[in-house]
Amino acid sequence: xxxxxxxxxxxxxxxxxxxxxxxxxxxxxxxxxxxxxxxxxxxxxxxxxxxxxxxxxxxxxxxxxxxxxxxxxxxxxxxxxxxxxxxxxxxxxxxxxxxxxxxxxxxxxxxxxxxxxxxxxxxxxxxxxxxxxxxxxxxxxxxxxxxxxxxxxxxxxxxxxxxxxxxxxxxxxxxxxxxxxxxxxxxxxxxxxxxxxxxxxxxxxxxxxxxxxxxxxxxxxxxxxxxxxxxxxxxxxxxxxxxxxxxxxxxxxxxxxxxxxxxxxxxxxxxxxxxxxxxxxxxxxxxxxxxxxxxxxxxxxxxxxxxxxxxxxxxxxxxxxxxxxxxxxxxxxxxxxx
Amino acid sequence: xxxxxxxxxxxxxxxxxxxxxxxxxxxxxxxxxxxxxxxxxxxxxxxxxxxxxxxxxxxxxxxxxxxxxxxxxxxxxxxxxxxxxxxxxxxxxxxxxxxxxxxxxxxxxxxxxxxxxxxxxxxxxxxxxxxxxxxxxxxxxxxxxxxxxxxxxxxxxxxxxxxxxxxxxxxxxxxxxxxxxxxxxxxxxxxxxxxxxxxxxxxxxxxxxxxxxxxxxxxxxxxxxxxxxxxxxxxxxxxxxxxxxxxxxxxxxxxxxxxxxxxxxxxxxxxxxxxxxxxxxxxxxxxxxxxxxxxxxxxxxxxxxxxxxxxxxxxxxxxxxxxxxxxxxxxxxxxxxx
Numbered sequence: 066x067x068x069x070x071x072x073x074x075x076x077x078x079x080x081x082x083x084x085x086x087x088x089x090x091x092x093x094x095x096x097x098x099x100x101x102x103x104x105x106x107x108x109x110x111x112x113x114x115x116x117x118x119x120x121x122x123x124x125x126x127x128x129x130x131x132x133x134x135x136x137x138x139x140x141x142x143x144x145x146x147x148x149x150x151x152x153x154x155x156x157x158x159x160x161x162x163x164x165x166x167x168x169x170x171x172x173x174x175x176x177x178x179x180x181x182x183x184x185x186x187x188x189x190x191x192x193x194x195x196x197x198x199x200x201x202x203x204x205x206x207x208x209x210x211x212x213x214x215x216x217x218x219x220x221x222x223x224x225x226x227x228x229x230x231x232x233x234x235x236x237x238x239x240x241x242x243x244x245x246x247x248x249x250x251x252x253x254x255x256x257x258x259x260x261x262x263x264x265x266x267x268x269x270x271x272x273x274x275x276x277x278x279x280x281x282x283x284x285x286x287x288x289x290x291x292x293x294x295x296x297x298x299x300x301x302x303x304x305x306x307x308x309x310x311x312x313x314x315x316x317x318x319x320x321x322x323x324x325x326x327x328x329x330x331x332x333x334x335x336x337x338x339x340x341x342x343x344x345x346x347x348x349x350x351x352x353x354x355x356x357x358x359x360x361x362x363x364x365x366x367x368x369x370x371x372x373x374x375x376x377x378x379x380x381x382x383x384x385x386x387x388x389x390x391x392x393x394x395x396x397x398x399x400x401x402x403x
Numbered sequence: 404x405x406x407x408x409x410x411x412x413x414x415x416x417x418x419x420x421x422x423x424x425x426x427x428x429x430x431x432x433x434x435x436x437x438x439x440x441x442x443x444x445x446x447x448x449x450x451x452x453x454x455x456x457x458x459x460x461x462x463x464x465x466x467x468x469x470x471x472x473x474x475x476x477x478x479x480x481x482x483x484x485x486x487x488x489x490x491x492x493x494x495x496x497x498x499x500x501x502x503x504x505x506x507x508x509x510x511x512x513x514x515x516x517x518x519x520x521x522x523x524x525x526x527x528x529x530x531x532x533x534x535x536x537x538x539x540x541x542x543x544x545x546x547x548x549x550x551x552x553x554x555x556x557x558x559x560x561x562x563x564x565x566x567x568x569x570x571x572x573x574x575x576x577x578x579x580x581x582x583x584x585x586x587x588x589x590x591x592x593x594x595x596x597x598x599x600x601x602x603x604x605x606x607x608x609x610x611x612x613x614x615x616x617x618x619x620x621x622x623x624x625x626x627x628x629x630x631x632x633x634x635x636x637x638x639x640x641x642x643x644x645x646x647x648x649x650x651x652x653x654x655x656x657x658x659x660x661x662x663x664x665x666x667x668x669x670x671x672x673x674x675x676x677x678x679x680x681x682x683x684x685x686x687x688x689x690x691x692x693x694x695x696x697x698x699x700x701x702x703x704x705x706x707x708x709x710x711x712x713x714x715x716x717x718x719x720x721x722x723x724x725x726x727x728x729x730x731x732x733x734x735x736x737x738x739x740x741x
Contacts, residue, residue: 117674295669317670327665331633332655335681336455343673 069094071134072163072382076312078119081309081322082390086119087135087383100172103145109163109400110138110191111386113293117320135163135382140180141185141403148172156180158190163382165402175350184365193252193371193398194360197225199289201291201357204313205233207349208342209289213238218302221293222263223250223372225397226315229360230291231258234368236359239289242282244298246392253395257370266298269309272329276301295319300329303339308325312341322390372396407432409472409500410720416457424457425473425721438510438690440495443484447501447717447738448529449724450477452629454659473501478518478525479741486510493517496528501720503740510679513688522703530735532612532698534551535563538684539629540694542651543571544729545687546680551576554621556606556640560601560630561710563587563735564653567698568629569596570707574697577627580620582636584614584730591733602632604636610667614639633657638667641677650679660728710734 067238068091075088097103115137118129129136139161143151148171151157159177161167167179180190192198201219211217211234222243231254234241243254243263251263262282269275275298279287286307292299295317320326334341339396363369374387374394382400389398406429424624435441453475456467467474478511481489486509491494497515499505507515518528530536539557539695549555549572557568560581569592571581580599581592589601600620607613614634617625626644630637633655644650658664701707712732713722720738727736 100591299669314669314673317673320670325668325670327667328669329665330650330663331560331637332658332663334679335652337653338681338683338686340673340678340680341678345676348676 067094067166068092069164069166070379071165072379073134074119074131076130076131077121078322082116084383084387089380090134094166095168097145097147097168100148100170102143102148102151102169102171102177104139104141104157104159104161104167104169104177105144105403106141106161106165106167107110107401107403108140108188108375109382109402110196111382111389111394111398111400112137112197113316113318113321113389115386116318116390136160137162138191138256139167140190146171146179151177151179156182156187158195163372163379163400165379181251185361188373188375188397188399189364189371191399192225192373193229193364193369194357196346197397198229198362199353200315201226201230202233202360203344203346203349203352204291204315205230205237205289208313208344209291209311209350211237211239211289211358214240215288216240216242216285217281217289217291218242218244218287219291219293220244220298221316221318221392222254222260223258223295223396224394225371226293226398228254228258228371229363229369231260233359235259236363236368240283242279244294250395253372257372259368272297272301272304276304278286279305288310289313291315293318296326297329303328303333304330306333306337306339308337310337310339312339314341314343318333341357354400374398376400378402405432405504407502407504408502408717410717411472412457412469412589414469415459416660420454420457420725422725424723428472429716432504433506433568435483435485435506438486438508440481440486440489440507440515442477442495442497442499442505442507442515443477443482443741444477444479444499444503444505445739445741446478446526446529446713447720448534448741449720449727449736449738450535450587451654451656451659451727453724454656454728466735474498475500476529477505478528482518484509489515491518492517494520494525496533499570501717501738503717511741515680523699526711526713526735526737527702527709529737530563530711531567531702532695536567536698537570537691537694538653539564539569539687540698541682541684541687541690542629542653543568543575543627544694546651547629549575549577549627552578553589553626554578554580554623555627555629556580556582556617556621556625556644557629557631558582558594558636559654559656559730560598561596561721561734562631562732563709564631565629566596566734567707568702568708569598571697573597574701574706578621580617582632588733591710595710597706610635610642614642617643627651629653631656634664635667641666641671643666644671644675644677646675648675648677650677652679652681712736714738716740732736
């Protein structure tokens with residue numbers, strides 16, 4: 066029963082989330098029951114959806130309980146097993162939370178998944194070849210349904226979801242335009258990820274200004290859009306959608322930390338006969354195997370080169386999470402806990 | 404060559420549309436070419452979409468040209484024919500515009516359609532058994548795709564589209580809740596159209612107030628919504644949609660006459676994984692025969708009893724149209740020109 070450090074949610078944010086919403090706690094890992102597996106985490110995944118769970122308002126997931134370990138995706142290594150399918154040393158993806166160790170009931174389907182780290186580094190199973198990658202895949206393939214030659218836009222393009230979206234869209238013969246914050250991110254998006262263009266929203270502080278940049282980058286208009294951010298960038302994209310365009314609504318991170326940001330001109334949905342659909346990838350488990358196969362192939366072949374921001378040590382998780390909400394990360398935000 | 408009175412668009416509105424945007428003009432009907440048919444109009448259709456065409460801003464249709472007859476749907480009677488399929492006396496639906504006579508090229512598919520007035524009065528082919536009815540059908544059947552027992556909401560419930568929507572939804576075993584302006588309209592919606600409930604938005608001037616009324620009328624939440632109006636009513640509906648709800652976006656009339664009205668909380672689309680789709684029924688001609696069959700049956704059997712507001716005389720068209728934009732009509736707004 067190793068000692069186990071955890072980050073727990075201490076109190077709910079009023080307005081912006083802050084490090085003071087969290088505290089560190091120490092427990093012991095419980096003894097294993099039949100079918101259970103003890104995992105030592107290597108990396109924790111930090112994801113924008115966690116902000117929603119910190120509040121009690123209506124969201125798609127039950128709120129994160131106060132005083133309990135923050136929930137979240139993890140990769141690690143089996144250290145003890147009472148399940149015949151797992152042996153110490155196995156590399157696994159799970160939902161172990163912000164702590165050093167977790168116990169998973171491996172007899173529950175979906176609770177733990179063994180992964181092969183021959184061609185794909187373990188950490189990427191939390192990003193490009195994990196939930197964020199499948200998120201991009203679902204929005205692209207099942208909602209946007211692009212044709213070769215279509216122009217697609219994605220916000221937060223250098224992030225875990227956006228970067229996977231770009232590679233998947235290029236593989237389908239689309240023109241892909243990213244939106245990201247800062248010169249470095251934009252350079253990575255075009256030079257390393259192979260996007261056709263990237264717009265630095267920091268140099269375009271309003272819808273009219275970013276609209277001109279979109280006009281230049283999308284001379285044939287926009288056929289499909291993958292939205293992670295919301296706010297004025299989304300408004301500018303909506304006004305430039307071609308008839309019958311499709312919008313996969315994955316996130317609205319710009320409005321998570323305060324009042325909701327309105328959509329300025331819903332009439333664009335009508336005028337251009339758009340379809341917009343919100344989704345949560347964990348509700349579409351049927352696509353995961355196919356999506357993960359394609360994403361693993363893209364990473365293995367070097368066509369998708371995901372960036373990671375890695376915070377060191379469990380104690381760094383709260384600050385790294387706040388940074389993620391403010392766009393301070395570059396690529397997938399992880400915490401290395403070993 | 405009978406003399407022909409017309410209403411033409413004289414100038415474009417700046418802000419609210421007004422009668423001063425129109426003027427009357429006199430012409431003669433041209434001599435008929437082979438394949439052409441001369442129609443004497445009985446009724447003109449007035450529809451909210453016409454407001455969009457009066458402006459030059461981006462819309463789904465080309466703007467109405469200045470100085471030319473206002474375009475729009477018409478029903479009438481063939482008075483002269485050089486097409487073998489049409490004989491004087493035939494009752495026809497067409498797109499003849501705001502004038503007493505029109506010449507249709509009957510050899511063009513879709514330009515003219517003969518109708519049977521045995522069970523369905525001629526005017527209803529501009530409403531329940533015409534474009535507005537098919538609009539309701541498409542949004543319900545192709546976008547909302549309801550299941551029996553679902554709760555559906557429609558705004559402008561007493562109008563041509565809303566009333567057809569209610570009858571079609573009841574025929575599919577749904578609970579249907581209307582929103583309309585005024586006690587009389589609400590009474591008609593529940594007592595004559597058979598809606599399960601109707602909310603008078605005039606007694607609920609903001610999203611919070613109408614939200615409480617929606618909570619009372621939709622105790623199991625809202626599974627599908629058909630939007631004609633936009634603004635705070637739409638905001639209140641969005642916040643009450645059940646997971647995976649569908650929204651058919653047909654119109655946003657509350658914002659047509661000025662600045663676009665924002666959507667207050669797009670996050671609801673994400674939180675409840677909603678799909679919203681804008682559409683224009685004239686782009687889905689493939690559904691018209693099936694939809695018109697069902698609508699004709701509902702009207703013929705008395706299950707759908709459409710109301711009409713009939714303005715008398717061509718000269719009354721502009722004022723009637725402005726009244727329609729302000730919700731002064733009760734049911735389908737027509738102009739009787741004979």
